[in-house]
Amino acid sequence: MEIENKSVLVTGAASGIGRALARSVALRNPKSLVLVDLNQAGLEETKAALTEGGFSLSLEVCDLSNGDAIKVLAEKVLSEVGTIDILFANAGISRTGDLETSEEDWSDSFNVNVMSQVRLARYFVPKMIESGGGYVVNTASAAGLLTSLGALSYAVTKHGSVAFSEWLAINHANDNIRVSVLCPMGVRTNMLFPPNATHSDEENLAHRSVVESGNVKDPDEVSELVMEKIGAEEFLILPHSEVADFYSFRANATSKWIKSMAKYQQSLLG
Numbered sequence: 001m002e003i004e005n006k007s008v009l010v011t012g013a014a015s016g017i018g019r020a021l022a023r024s025v026a027l028r029n030p031k032s033l034v035l036v037d038l039n040q041a042g043l044e045e046t047k048a049a050l051t052e053g054g055f056s057l058s059l060e061v062c063d064l065s066n067g068d069a070i071k072v073l074a075e076k077v078l079s080e081v082g083t084i085d086i087l088f089a090n091a092g093i094s095r096t097g098d099l100e101t102s103e104e105d106w107s108d109s110f111n112v113n114v115m116s117q118v119r120l121a122r123y124f125v126p127k128m129i130e131s132g133g134g135y136v137v138n139t140a141s142a143a144g145l146l147t148s149l150g151a152l153s154y155a156v157t158k159h160g161s162v163a164f165s166e167w168l169a170i171n172h173a174n175d176n177i178r179v180s181v182l183c184p185m186g187v188r189t190n191m192l193f194p195p196n197a198t199h200s201d202e203e204n205l206a207h208r209s210v211v212e213s214g215n216v217k218d219p220d221e222v223s224e225l226v227m228e229k230i231g232a233e234e235f236l237i238l239p240h241s242e243v244a245d246f247y248s249f250r251a252n253a254t255s256k257w258i259k260s261m262a263k264y265q266q267s268l269l270g
């Protein structure tokens with residue numbers, strides 16, 4: 001699907017990959033662009049970073065971990081902007097931690113990384129279907145295809161995001177709904193390089209396992225690849241080509257894959 005003359009919504013648009021997606025969309029003459037995030041100041045910065053265009057732009061502050069807030073957001077957008085043709089459900093959080101991960105971290109991770117995508121689709125996809133079709137791009141992670149060292153809730157919820165995307169793609173293919181899931185390894189954003197990192201052992205493990213296993217990509221490079229891949233309607237968007245090899249290794253020799261990952265973890269822990 002092409003962006004030109006489409007109504008587009010991007011979540012997590014105040015920073016990182018979401019800001020880059022907003023910039024890439026703005027370059028392609030959309031009809032309207034809705035940017036959603038918790039962080040109002042960041043949304044204003046994204047607005048300032050967009051190229052001027054003849055499209056309508058709205059900034060919406062919303063806590064996407066909250067189902068009621070998503071309902072209010074969807075009702076407002078559908079009445080003021082109309083049907084969204086292309087939904088980028090990109091907002092996500094990363095909590096490091098192992099079996100001791102708190103209930104609160106589990107709940108936050110599940111609500112943002114999985115349920116915000118499910119809830120956004122619940123409100124926007126039926127309207128897409130009514131209007132003849134649409135496109136959903138969920139941002140998961142390579143952690144959703146493989147795993148994530150030192151970040152248990154992230155690995156599990158990103159698998160949930162991939163599973164939801166696959167379900168949506170299959171169950172609504174005949175309604176002319178197309179779906180992609182973005183699964184990068186390292187991308188240079190606040191998530192991977194948090195300004196106030198405490199550098200706990202788990203944070204170090206999670207961070208090093210990502211930055212030492214492949215190139216850290218620039219968010220603009222990732223967003224431009226996303227534009228290309230949705231143009232071609234490809235389901236799996238892998239900015240790091242090695243992820244396809246790891247994914248295939250995992251599928252074809254799972255026990256060996258697990259042993260090799262455990263060895264990798266040991267080498268990082270020293």
Ligand SMILES: NC(=O)c1ccc[n+]([C@@H]2O[C@H](COP(=O)([O-])OP(=O)(O)OC[C@H]3O[C@@H](n4cnc5c(N)ncnc54)[C@H](O)[C@@H]3O)[C@@H](O)[C@H]2O)c1
Nearest residue numbers: 012014015016017038063064065092141186187189190191
């Ligand atoms: N950076 C990486 O290396 C990397 C790798 C793989 C996947 N991802 C995924 O990419 C997506 C974007 O992350 P990023 O790297 O740009 O990080 P980021 O921290 O720069 O951006 C995430 C954005 O999501 C917003 N957000 C978080 N919780 C929210 C909530 N409850 N309500 C509304 N907005 C909320 C944040 O305010 C922020 O603007 C995430 O889903 C992340 O898991 C990132």
